[in-house]
Structure formats: C-alpha cells, structure tokens
Amino acid sequence: MLENLAFLLVGISLLVWSADRFTDGAAAVARNFGVSRLIVGLTIVAIGSSSPEIFVSLMDSIKECPADVINCGPQIAIGNAIGSNIANVAMVLGITALVRPLLINSSTLRREIPILFAVTLLGLLVLWDYKLSHFEGFLLLATLVVYFIWLVRLGIQSRTKDDPMLGDIVEELPDKMPNGKAIVYLIIGLILLVISSNMLIKGASGIAAYFNVSETVIGLTIVALGTSLPELAASIAGVLKNEYEIAIGNVIGSNIFNLLAVLGIPAALAAPSVEHKILTLDYPVMFGLTISLAFMAYGFRGPGKITRLEGAVLLAVFIGYYMIRFF
Numbered sequence: 001m002l003e004n005l006a007f008l009l010v011g012i013s014l015l016v017w018s019a020d021r022f023t024d025g026a027a028a029v030a031r032n033f034g035v036s037r038l039i040v041g042l043t044i045v046a047i048g049s050s051s052p053e054i055f056v057s058l059m060d061s062i063k064e065c066p067a068d069v070i071n072c073g074p075q076i077a078i079g080n081a082i083g084s085n086i087a088n089v090a091m092v093l094g095i096t097a098l099v100r101p102l103l104i105n106s107s108t109l110r111r112e113i114p115i116l117f118a119v120t121l122l123g124l125l126v127l128w129d130y131k132l133s134h135f136e137g138f139l140l141l142a143t144l145v146v147y148f149i150w151l152v153r154l155g156i157q158s159r160t161k162d163d164p165m166l167g168d169i170v171e172e173l174p175d176k177m178p179n180g181k182a183i184v185y186l187i188i189g190l191i192l193l194v195i196s197s198n199m200l201i202k203g204a205s206g207i208a209a210y211f212n213v214s215e216t217v218i219g220l221t222i223v224a225l226g227t228s229l230p231e232l233a234a235s236i237a238g239v240l241k242n243e244y245e246i247a248i249g250n251v252i253g254s255n256i257f258n259l260l261a262v263l264g265i266p267a268a269l270a271a272p273s274v275e276h277k278i279l280t281l282d283y284p285v286m287f288g289l290t291i292s293l294a295f296m297a298y299g300f301r302g303p304g305k306i307t308r309l310e311g312a313v314l315l316a317v318f319i320g321y322y323m324i325r326f327f
Helices: 002-032 037-049 051-061 075-099 107-127 134-157 164-171 179-211 215-227 229-240 244-262 264-270 276-298 308-326
Strands: 102-104 304-306
Touching: 002 037, 002 051, 002 179, 002 215, 002 229, 037 051, 037 134, 037 229, 037 244, 051 075, 051 179, 051 215, 051 244, 051 264, 075 102, 075 179, 075 215, 075 229, 075 244, 075 264, 075 276, 075 308, 102 244, 107 134, 107 244, 107 276, 134 244, 134 264, 179 215, 215 229, 215 276, 215 308, 229 244, 244 264, 244 276, 276 304, 276 308, 304 308
Parallel strands: none
Antiparallel strands: 102 304
C-alpha cells in the first residue's frame, strides 16, 4: 500500500511539474517560429494545461493487462475524464470563488458554453450503451480537431482589446526563451509526462486493488483530483490578478478537452466497456454542474458572477459527491 501511495503522489507531483515544462517549451517554440501570441495561448497552452489528463488517458489505454484480471481496460482514463470535469467545476471554481467572487464579461466564454453543452451531450450519446467503440473514439477526436479550427478562426478574427479573456490569455503567456532552451523544456516535459503518467497509473491501480474498488472509482476521485491541480493553481492565480475570465475559461476549455480527448483516446485505442454507475451517478452529477455553471456564467440580469455563497455550494457538492462515490 505504501509503495502504491508513493507511486501515486510522486506521479501526480511530477505530472504537474512536467506539464508546466512541456507547455512552456511548446509555447516558446511556436512563438519563435512566428505563431501569433493569441493562437499560441488558445491552442498550445490549452493543450498543455490538459496534458496531465491526456497522458494519463494515453498510458492507461496502452497498458498491458494481466490475463487473470477481468475488465482491465482503460477504466482510470474513463473515470479521469468525467471526474476531472466534476472537480473542475465543483472544486476549482468553488475554491476560486471563495478566494474572490468571479465576474464574467467575456463574449468568448458565452460562445464556448454552448459548445461545452453540445460536447457534453455528445459524450452522453457515445456512453449510452455502456461501451465505447473505436468509431466513437475517432468521432470525439475529430470533433476536437473541429473545435481547434474554430479556436484558431476566433483568434484570427477577434481583437484582444474587445474581449477581456483574449487579452488576459496573451498577457499570461510565458516569457520568450531561446529556441534551444525551449526545445530542451519540450523534450524533458514530454519524457517526464510519460514516466509520471505510468507511475500514477501503477499507484492508482494498486490502491484500487487494496481497497477492493474499481479503477473507475480511483480515476473519478484520486486521479481526477490530482490532474485538476494545475487548473486550480491557474484559476486562483488569475483571480488574484483580477483576471476572472482566465479562471472560468480554463475550466470550460479543460472540460471540453476532457470529453473529446481524454475520453476519445481510450475509445479509439481500446474500445472499453463502461461501468453502469458512470451513467446513473457520475454523468448526471457532471451534467448538473455544467448547467449550474452556464446559469452562473451567463448573468441574465447583468454580468455573470459566481459569488462566495455559490462557491461554497459548489465545494459542498464536490465533497459530498466524493464521499458517496469513494465510500
């Protein structure tokens, strides 16, 4: 048990650190080759912030399963995709709103929320028969490509001064660095992402066996909590600098990525079955939190706002869900 716990904690810590190095290196290389700052922020940095979930999903999808283990597929990846979305809204936005109430004025966010709803419905559709097929996996990944194209077009057509979120994205880009250093960061980050993902999966699988719970539950709770830490840190840092749109934008973008990439990868590579409670408990909780996020963000009588009281409610939902799901 102690060995598995060590693998889990070291894996999560190294995963978060290597994701930062990977993101900084990739963003610097792109900027050095002339890619605009806004496009880098909307695409490469967005991918980098979701890289912990993506690499955990990839490594879990290609792992070797013992012959005597039943239903060994990428269950951690499936749980991580949905659990991270729950953690992003309930924990990340809940804690961030407690630190400072979130004000939302970005027109870009208002355009992305309907996309999040559409992607959430698509995720429900592919999970409906309790099995993910290869075709459904490629459909999710193809939808991610279309989303990227939309982001790039948005970046080209928009003016950062007209949208506070786009301006904040440009300002938050890492400092420019020499190409050699950027490439070293990129390579080191990529290698450590693979190593730390494998460590995390090994530790999570061992803990699931020790507590006699499914790997899906561990993915929904412990792994999702660990891979959501970068979003939590970025959101708190954003609101402390009055960059409220960055905080909620990170959550919306990450949730779209989780459903399209983190769920799409195991479907495309392994076509696994899905636990029944995913559709009867976890997905309804995620869907309800998505609806709550939309109502709070739109602000029908003025700018959208997530108050401290709403943040406390979100955090209470998060704690209650984790207690029910794990125990």
